[in-house]
Amino acid sequence: MEVLMAILIGGLYAGGLYMMLRRSMVKMLIGLLILSSAANLLIFVINGLERGRPPIIDEHAMALSGQYADPLPQALILTAIVISFGVQAFAIILIKKVYQKTGTDDLDQLRSTDTF
Amino acid sequence: MKAFSLNIILTFVWVSLTGVFDITNFLIGFGINYMVIWLSTGLDDTTGYFKKIPLILNFGFYFMWEIIKANYQLTYDILTPTHKMNPAIIGIPMDAKSDIEIALLANLITLTPGTLTIDVSTDKKTIYVHTMYLKDKQSFIDEIKLGLEQKILQIVR
């Protein structure tokens, strides 16, 4: 299972990165979204997968027992997801604003701040 | 008053969601729903809700039957190699007046397999429905008006 996931995640990284290398801002953003999903999945997978055993303590139990999914990566992913939501929201608006201001979606046209 | 009754209804929803039946949970639910209603002011009148429970039940069975019927027809059509469909968009004049009536009607039409509400005219007099099996227009209109619309209006009004 992990092997499948490893390949999938590698694919997601590749796809995200490929999109980021496009000249269109919107595509780049989509790439970024894919990339952060991939990172979340990576954290999830790399700590081992456990089918259908959420880290929630049974009604009558005092502690998790037996097999259970590692709760810490889950908490980390949750944090990462929420953060990337905020960041992405900002990035989307930024792109919109850039387009409004420059009239182009082509990143190659946006070079005035580093060329001299 | 309508807010209060809504509050009560929502409190029951709360209690069943949480699955804890005791007075404190009821009170909590009441309090939370008070906030809910406060946050979502602007609901239409929902009085007379309780009187209509038999009608609702009656309608429920009718509607279920309709759905099963239609599902059967649809299943058949999906699974057989050829399409025997007669699709059309039909404008149906409505008796339903209030927003809630119209919405209910529209949703139930959509929920019935084979038909889909496309839109309601701006003057709220005609509802445009896409159907997959049009025999003739008038019988389709009658089917909707006498079947669904009337039953709904009975309940709501």
Add this chain to the structure above:
Amino acid sequence: MNFSENHNLIIVLPLLVPMLTGIICLLFWWRQKFQKGIHLVGGVLTLIASLILFYNVWENGMIVSTIGSWPVPFGIVYAADLLSATLVLLTGIVGFCVGIYALVDIDNERKKFGFFILYHFLIFGVNGAFLTGDIFNLYVWFEVMLISSFVLLALGSEKAQLEGAIKYVTINLVSSVLFLTAVGMLYGMAGSLNMADLALIVPLLEHQGLVTLIGILFIISFGIKAALFPLFFWLPASYHTPPSSVSAIFAGLLTKVGVYALLRTFSMIFIFDQDYTHEILIVLAGATMLAGIMGAFTQPDLRRLFAFLVVSHIGYLVMGIGLMTSLALTGAFFYLIHDILIKTNMFMLSGMVRRMGGSNLMSQVGGLYKARPYFALLFGVIILSLAGIPPLSGFWGKLILIKAALDEGAFGIAAVALITGFLTLYVVMKVWIDLFWKSQPVDELFKAPDEYTLLPMASKMALVTPVIILTLLSLGIGFGAEHVLALSERIASQIIDPMYYIEHVNGLSK
């Protein structure tokens, strides 16, 4: 409850104050005057909080607080060794100074749209990054810093700002993804996030090659944030676009946080393959110095030039990390202290140049030597410190670093450091000639009085005072090198022996 005894309070105070300041400003979104007042009070209190922290750490040694009372390594721990405390103090100072400067530098529109809030949240983020002892928590702090810097960078929506922001945002987000990836892997292998705990676990791991591999990911991720060659391109593309006060606080603090992260991880966790990892760092450091200074040389715009200087001098800091000897670290810390103050000051000065000369394009400005002698004096002191002219502040760090490099037989990097120093002198003197000596290419008759002259006295003071404060501090560092050196040495002695940090965090030293 004795205040000075309450370590739990002391260590979070530099976080609570800016956060609370930000929140209050947010709650009074429409009351600009009030925000301004809160902003000032917040700046002062943050400074005081950082002073208290520094004093306590200096007097009593490292302070550790287990957030949520959860024992190490199960909860998040905030730990202030002397390095962290010093950086927090510098953040307080720089934050306070730029805060005053910004009152005049930032226009009303930007103030109306949350500048003050963002400013304090940025400080909040920076302080957090310096204080946390948990690597994932560090990631979160990085994000606070990043997002507030994103917004500060774009705030104002000028075309250049937006263009710069696109690059800044994109590349920094890539860095964040890599950071997250690396943290995920580290946790997968070591099962802990507490840095002190990781320092204990990682050496026991079976496959040290894998640790090195993850270390490489960290180098790239932090390298982007620290603006190392060849990962720095986002910085010169963006740092010159926002108002000077924003550039100033960025230049002073943000890349340094990247360096700090590199330092923490590569002095505690990834220290078992130094011949490989730290050699890479040294190579990168040298390339950064040279690429940065060459870039600076080509720039016609003062702030772009300064941006490249920011890059170039990061090399010195990373050189110290790469050498990883007590002496090298001493030098790096000395340089770091100098660098934070000077880079901030530099960009504040650039704002004043724009006000006095009407532009940041050096060809458009001139004659300031005759027109504004005292400003020339300030500027001169700063650029000479920048060039590392003895006995100004930039000199000592460089001296010690080169000495440390020779001690290690690292002649190459020592040479690069020397050459970079010389080229820096070249670059800044060209700047000097352009701005101060050359005549302004505008017909004197038609020249309107410059923006600076038209400012009311109070505004002038608000611009000048922070510059003077920072300049005096720089001079103080240079002439009082003995004390700063003592500080740097003490920091280095704590860093070079990771057990100091580890034992304190684990509560073993008490």
Add this chain to the structure above:
Amino acid sequence: MIDLITLFFLFSGSLLILIAGIGILRMPDVFMRASAVTKAGTVGVGLILTGFIIYYLDFELSARSLAIVLFIAITSPVGAHMIGRAAYIMGDKLWEATVRDDLKGKFDPEKHEIKSNENEDQS
């Protein structure tokens, strides 16, 4: 026994969903896909949930399952309606065998208004 009943409901539910899946592939235009498919799926989920209720026979879970059915019944037609409407506005082609389109010419894309049908003769 309970397992068997559960399995029955699960099976019929999943079968309906499968039919919906086939339907969405086979139906010739977007309106028919929307109208056919959404409900088949809805009923399918309803059946599966019934299986779930029977399997666990727990009040709390049943309440929640019913809530799910209720919510799907509320939201699913709205979604279908919205997409049908949007498809029409956007100008998605009706299947060529469509016999009648009363809405044709009633939609004013400028003002976003739809005329009523009543003053037209009915045939």
Add this chain to the structure above:
Amino acid sequence: MIDLDFWISFLIMPILGISVILVFMRFLIGPSISDRVVSLDLLVTVGIGLIITYCILVKETVFIDFALILALLGFLSTVAFAYYIEKKGEK
């Protein structure tokens, strides 16, 4: 008695899985955006079925809440797309 787990694993889940594939094929085929949205809508519905079945398979009921959320919010993206199309039409 029958082995419910077996049947779920090798009958129900595969049926649902195949449904997902079919729906997804429509998504890929399109051709119009509304086709894709319709299939996305159905995908969510199938997802609900899948999750509930999974709850029975792994004897874990907490996932039901996810189904609840899907039921409540699944149509929101559909609405959003419709909103887009209409807005686009306004221009």
Add this chain to the structure above:
Amino acid sequence: MKSIVLQTTSKLLLPLLLLFSFFLLVRGHNEPGGGFVGGLVASAAFSLYAIAFGMRKARHTLGIPPGILIGSGLLTSLIAGVLPLFFGEPFLTAMWSIIEIPVIGKLSTPLLFDIGVYQVVLGVTLVIILTLGDE
């Protein structure tokens, strides 16, 4: 959007979703949910409402400016963290009252913290969506 169907349904769904969001919030300590999901569901509810009725009406219905919600949320969470400091405990140390309430459990600083999270998430999402919708 000018769809009666959508508008009417949204009116109905708004309280339902809000209720559900509170439900997720308070029981999050023991079952899936919590401030994040709760806040997100609540914002989805208002977003739906905003799409159906327009941003202005949504804002009016909400009553509180979403920006204030962000501020108050941050403040709430911060207070939850600061409280223990007054008792000499580290920042964010959980403190539990004796009062126990069904479903919610004992009132505590973690709950207060989560309530802050809820507000922030709601406020943030709404600020973003309503502002964007204004355009």
Add this chain to the structure above:
Amino acid sequence: MIWLFVLLGLIVSPLVPLLFKLGGNKTGYFIALIPLAVFVYFFSLIPVISAGEIITEKHHWIPAFGIGLNFLLDGLSLLFALMISGIGTLVFLYSGSYMYSEEYKVRFFSFLLIFMTAMLGVVLSDDLIALFLFWELTSLTSFFLIGYKSNSEKSQYAALQALLVTGLGGMFLFGAFIYIEYYTGTFTISEILSTGFDLRGSHLYPWLLAFLFLGAFTKSAQVPFHFWLPNAMEAPTPVSAYLHSATMVKAGVYLVARFNPILGEHIYWNNTLLIFGATTMIIGAFLSLYQVDMKRILAYSTLSALGILMFTLSFGNEGIIAAVLFLFIHSLYKGSLFLLAGAVDHSAGSRNITQLGGLMKPLPLLGIIAMMGVLAHAGLPPFLAFIGKEELYSAAVSRSEIMYLSIGLIIMTKIMLFASGFQAGWKPFSGNRILLPEGQEIHKPSWFLMIPPLLLGSLGLLFGIFPGLIGTSLIDPAASAISGTIMKSSLGLWHGYSWLIPATLVTYGLGYLLFRAKLYLQKDSAFFKQAERAFSSWIYDLKLKAFDLASYKITKLLQNGYLRFYLITILLVMILGLGSTMILKGPFESVRMNFEGARFYEFIVAGLIGIGTLGAILATARLSAVAALGVVGFGVSLLFILFGAPDIALTQFTIDTLSVLLFVLVLYRLPRFFNFSSKAVHIRDIIISIVSGAMITLLILFVLNETKQSKVSQYYASNSYILAKGKNVVNVILVDFRGADTLVEITVLAIAAIGVYSLLKLKSKEDEL
């Protein structure tokens, strides 16, 4: 007390503006009291030092590194200190008049005072770091003084050039110093000298020497680093006299002299000095012949003199007395001549010797000064310079293997200098007809323009007649300090008959003939033009240009504005870094590559995610891309559910839904997708991204092989309910175990919201236009 007198100039310099405010334009004269005080102080120490004592003074600065403001007063530094303060006094006096009506004289005097401190510091420091500090300070003050006419492009060029050349040397010097400390363990010069470290034994000795000499040669303008010195004549004349003739340019000589005991007496040392010194003295003298500007003649002759000094020092102990003597004399007569040039300029409005003539009559006192200067310059008796010349000649023959070469070279140099001295000093005053530039009249120079050069000139005469005045008191101690052994000079005008007499006569005779040849009139000849160009700053210009060009090329290549280039660079670094590490640190063990235990539906969900991603990538319509992203997000949440993470699944799904909404609200304002890239670019990008993705996959597989159960998670599992009273462990982590993460994270959200709001609502200034 040394520190006070070293730092006096620096201390007073900030007060200069105030002094001028109080004292008016005449203040300049009074400032001369400062160097005078310094002079008097050091003068008073002559007896002590000549008695063989060495005074050291320690002031801790950075005790941890043994760095201090330590001073060392021995014969060598005393001689220099007296020259600096003595000539300084006269130059300050002179400047008081020369700069009288200048607008920016306040700065001038401030810098001059700082320079004095710097120069005193260089020669008195007993600490390498302090020495370096003062060394750099002399470069800097020189920069500001050369650039005194700040808006003149020539001044700017010359100032920067001087700074860069000496700064470059400073850089090497710095390296040398740090190495010396590394080798000896101390920065303190007296310790290094007295403990007799044999740096010559270090295997890096040649490098050390090279670095040290680079410092010295740039400062003392040895060919090929000489060109900055003539250009530095852009500075006001007092500066030329003081910095660029009498003192600063001799810092390099000082350095060589100072380190002679521990680095000298070595073949590398001697020969390097010989070669550079000889080249410089010949070329300097030769070039001086063709100059028409008095200051430039003097500048080149100074160059030559500096060469002579290095040349002389190459003879080891045999040359030391000559070197010290010549150092001293040269400061006197060259200072005098420079000041004279300034005075002539002031009075006659030009320094161009072709435009000047017969000034003896209107300016008799200047004429006398000129005479004295010229004669000293030529090394005629009874000037001290004569003795100096004799000593030089004697030293030149001390190395028997190159005796004829060196004596030939020095005589040649002296011949040319003889001529150029006459050209500079004699030509303007000789002749009967008064020659002035057009429209110029003679202004009587003030006394302050004449007394200082007169005094300097007369001192040369005085010491020539009574060499005993300086022999044991100054020259011997200095020479002893240089050699590290006791040195005794026997100075006198007459040493009996020897080969020196014919040599001297030949020098005079040929020199006079050369003067008569009036080579300066050939200034524009093709031959000289070529020679001048060959020895101009073309290397410097070329190097700067090359650096310019390289910087532009490299920066344009790297900072090219293409975001995707930046990203590709990052990816390549990653691929390279990870790849090479995998190879070097391998082999790595991976988990077994099989799909055992993967369920059918898991494949489907994975496929949903994978193909959805592909769909997003290939989508031609923006909305389809967003929809595809929706599929991906949904697939990911399903995956989370399947593997027991309901909390993330819930969050992921709601956030995805809201993201779709966001996208939709923004997208309809954005343009359609265009395909900007060519096929080759696509292929390149595909390769790069696939390799990067593969790296990540490999990493995951490697790490999975190492994964262990985490003790942290176990702690949470057992204590979540018992200690934190919550059963949803993930939520307990979020609000309790790791609450700090969450608190910070919601701040991120808050900031993002502010950002969105401000970005959308704020109307930028550009919009208003």
